[in-house]
Amino acid sequence: EKNREEIMAEREARKQAKLNAKLKTKSNQLEKSETSINDKKPSEVSVSDNKPEENLVQKSRGDTSTGKSKAELRAERRAKQEAQRAAKEAERRSKLEQPSNHVPPPQKEKKIEILLANKIQKEKLVTPAKAGHQRVKLFSHLKFEQKTSEAKLMPNIHPEIVKLGRKYSSRIIMGSNARCVALLTALKEVIMDYITPSEKEFSRGLESQLSCIMAYLNKCRPSAVSMTNAVRHIKSHLTQLPNDITDVEARRKLCDVIDTFIREQIDVAGEAICNAVQKKIANGDNILIYACSSLLFRILVESHKDGKQFTVVVVDSGPWFEGREMLRRLVDHGIKCSYVLVSALSFIMREVTKVLLGAHALLANGSVMSRTGSALVALVASTYNVPVLVCCETYKFCERVQMDAFVYNELGNEDDMEYSRAENKKENDSTVATLSVLYDITPADLVTAVVTELAILPCTSVPVILRIRPSDVVS
DSSP: OOOHHHHHHHHHHHHHHHHHHHHHHHHHHHHHHHHHHHHSOTTTSOHHHHHHHHHHHHHHHTOOTTSOOHHHHHHHHHHHHHHHHHHHHHHHHHHHHSOOOOOOOHHHHHHHHHHHHHHHHHHHHHSOSSTTSOOOGGGTTSOBOOOGGGSOOOTTOOHHHHHHHHHHHTTSSOSHHHHHHHHHHHHHHHHHHOOOOTTSOHHHHHHHHHHHHHHHHHHHSOOOHHHHHHHHHHHHHHHTSOTTOOHHHHHHHHHHHHHHHIIIIIIIHHHHHHHHHHTTOOTTEEEEEESOOHHHHHHHHHHHHTTOOEEEEEEEOTTTOTHHHHHHHHHHTTOEEEEEEGGGHHHHGGGOSEEEEOOSEEOTTSOEEEETTHHHHHHHHHHTTOOEEEEOOGGGBOSOOOSSSSSSOOBOOGGGOOOSSHHHHHHHHHHOOOOOBOEEEEOGGGOSEEEOSSOEEOGGGHHHHHHHSOTTTOO
16 A cells, blocks of 8 residues: 555656646747747848747746746645645644643643543443452443542532432432432422423423433432332323413422322332231241341331231341341341341241342333342242242332343442452452442242232233333333
8 A cells, every 4th residue: 555655746746747748738839939930031020029029938938047937836836835734744643642741722722621521421430430440341331330429410400409319329318219209309399499481381391300300310320210100200290281270380289299109109008018918927937038128127017016926037248238227127126136148048048938028120021120139039048949029019110121130230339349358359459340239130930929009919910010000100
C-alpha cells in the first residue's frame, strides 16, 4: 500500500504532465503567429506596432525574469502548499501522541471536560467500586451498587426523594415491602407539593415527574419489582383522571389511591397470608427461615401469640448477615430460636419440619427470586423431603421469565465482602475478583407451594394470577 507522500507525488506528476501538454499547444500557436507576422512586409508593420506585439508574445509565452511560465509557478505554489499541509498534519499527530504543556483554548477545554465527565460517569456505572479489582465477565452487563455520592442529582427532585435515595443506597431501608411503603409515602409528599406548570396538564406533568423520580432512585439502587408495580398502579389511575378536575381534587384522589394500595396490597394481604400459614403450623414444629423477612416475622409472632409451641432455626449468610436482626426481634418476643450459618444447613435440616421463605418477586415461569442462598435452602430441604412454603403477596408477581440469576440481578458493594485475615485480603485484592450477588432464582420444582392472600397455590399458577389480577397491579 502507498503512503500519503507517494500518492501526493503521483498527483503532482500528473498535474505537471497536463501543464506541459498545455504549454506545448500554446507554444505551437505562438510560433504560428510569429511566422505570420514575419511574412508581412516591413513597410506594413511600423516600429511602434512591433513593440507591443513583441511584448504580447513575451507575455503569452509567460517569460519572466526567472525564465519560468505562470503555469510552472502555479505548480510550485501548489507543491509548497501541499508540503505545508503535510508538515502541519505531522506536527498535529506528534502533539497528539506526545503530551504537551500547551493549554487549549477555553472552548476546546470545555468540550474536553464534558467528554471526560461523560466517560467518567459511564465508568462509574460499569466498573466496580475499586479500580484494582478484576471484573467478572459473566456479570459484566450488571450494574454495581453505587455509593450515595455517586448518584447524580437531577433537576426538580423533591427533597423527600433525595432522602429516600440515600436511605436506599445506605441500606437503612431494606426489604421489598419496606422499600415499597417508603416510596409510596414519599410520593404522597411529592403529589401534595406538586404545582402544575402553565403549559401542561396535571396528569401529564406529574407522570413525567414520576419518571424522573424513578430514574433517580434507580441510580441509588435498582428498583424492586414491588416498587415498579406500585408506580405503575399510580400511573394507571393518574391517566384516568378527568380533564376538568381541579388540582386539589386530583391530589386528594391520588393520595387515596396510595393509601388504598398500601392497605389492601400490603397490610391486608399480609394478614391473609398470616392466617393461612398459621393453619399449617403445628405444636412442636421446628421451622427454618432464611435471612430476614418482615412478612415471616409477622407470621411467626402472630402464631406465637395464638399459643402455638414451636422453635425457629434462623439460617444466615454474608455479607449483610440479616439473620442477626431477625434473631434479635424473635427473641425479644419470647420465641425459642437457633442461629446457624448456611454452611451448617445440611446438618440442621435433619431436625427441621417446615421451611418458610420470603420472596423478592415471583416470576411468570414459577421461579422465585429471593435473597442469595434461598435456592440452596430449598435444594437441601427438597433433598431431606422437607416442605418449602414461599410467602409472597400478589403485587410482587412479575411477567418476567428467568431461568438463572445471571440475566438480571443486583450486585452489592465489594466493600461489604470482609476477609478474615489481612494477608488474605492483600492477596485477594490483586488476584481475586470480588462478587456480591444479592438475589438468586429458585426453580418451581423445589417449592412445595406459594402462600398468597388469594390462596395457597403451586408455583405453576402464577400465570393464572397474572391474568385475573388487574394489569396495573402486577407487571
